[in-house]
């Protein structure tokens with residue numbers, strides 16, 4: 309013995325009907341801390357048989373959960389909200405450890421996850437139907453909302469605490485039961501949340517967790533026991549999920565990738581605009597679907613913005629998100645790091661030039677996946693750099709003459725997730741919000757992600773389906789409408805109240 313001990317990383321399990329269950333014959337994948345490469349756990353790549361177990365548990369739990377009063381369901385969500393609040397610091401640390409974003413950013417993510425649960429507690433109001441008395445003599449019509457059944461969500465790596473909560477609390481609040489497949493790259497935060505769900509008194513089987521990748525996704529898309537699928541991830545997989553799940557008769561909402569433009573008008577307030585652009589482009593190392601990734605500078609805006617933006621970008625500290633001195637954490641994996649660096653190289657080969665080069669950030673911890681904030685200028689508006697998602701801390705600058713040109717550039721995108729305009733002109737802002745073909749618009753706001761009570765509304769290739777995530781759309785998505793027409797014979801009594 310040399311006195312050193314090595315502890316094997318633990319192997320994660322699926323949560324099925326309230327029991328932590330070993331996945332059947334699953335290959336294992338390392339879950340790593342992207343800040344230093346430490347292996348945190350091993351995640352099983354479960355298969356269709358594991359999905360079917362989870363679906364059976366969810367179906368068994370459905371009648372009793374649906375029969376639980378809506379007020380009682382809301383109370384369990386209140387309890388979950390309180391528990392998440394109490395454990396917010398642990399949840400945020402978990403997000404930083406497995407995903408890489410800085411601790412303040414992770415805390416903000418957890419706060420938004422809690423807001424989702426909070427919004428879902430309104431279900432006794434939001435799930436109400438409509439009644440119209442007297443559609444014919446002695447006939448009344450009423451539309452009631454009922455749960456859809458077993459709902460599943462498939463989520464991406466970039467918001468391991470928040471994105472699952474875009475769906476889970478609304479689905480179970482409406483009386484559905486649930487199967488969650490988080491990203492295999494960072495599943496640990498949802499493992500913590502599952503513990504809190506049990507502690508909140510939400511019965512076994514109402515929420516089930518199946519860990520893995522493509523095989524779990526296909527299992528969900530093909531399972532006859534799943535009625536609705538919510539997906540968030542890249543555009544290509546969103547389309548695949550949308551097509552396969554809807555071909556199997558399921559209700560689907562599929563949120564895809566993005567390429568978000570930030571239009572800077574010549575009258576923009578430079579200091580505020582630079583702060584917003586830095587937070588939007590480089591927060592979470594550019595790995596947000598609402599991250600601004602193209603600066604569309606109108607007239608002389610780039611000339612005015614460039615000195616401050618470049619100086620402040622160069623001053624950003626890249627490092628471990630746990631370190632309070634860090635402004636920009638790692639990207640999710642060494643593979644992502646290589647892909648982003650290759651994209652910057654390709655942009656240079658295509659004629660762009662570097663205003664800030666983040667390809668080899670200095671002083672970063674060993675073993676981590678780091679790309680520093682990068683600004684590419686002189687980018688051709690038609691190039692891949694200006695048009696395709698990079699999903700890293702890279703901003704492309706496109707210069708145009710007029711607001712019309714800026715709107716034309718944004719509307720030519722295949723994506724339509726988020727966009728911002730920075731200006732002091734109300735008329736320019738109004739023109740932009742009216743004409744731009746994008747679902748979420750910020751006016752002097754760099755990340756215009758809607759709060760929980762409003763829908764998250766990407767357009768074009770950024771969203772496939774009809775009903776969006778959270779807000780009023782969530783209750784529409786997670787309920788089915790039933791309209792009852794009744795006739796009761798009591799003709800002698802019609803209008804008696806008014807006659808007497």
Ligand code: NAD
Nearest residue numbers: 463464465490491521522525541542545563564565566597
């Ligand atoms: P991803 O598409 O690689 O993975 C998303 C989910 O799909 C994961 O659970 C993954 O296991 C699964 N998956 C991956 N490849 C698959 C395949 N070939 N077949 C079936 N399932 C597959 O996305 P990601 O890298 O985890 O997340 C980043 C992407 O998500 C970016 O494109 C980002 O813009 C997008 N995103 C969009 C939104 C939005 O609201 N529109 C929000 C967050 C992230």
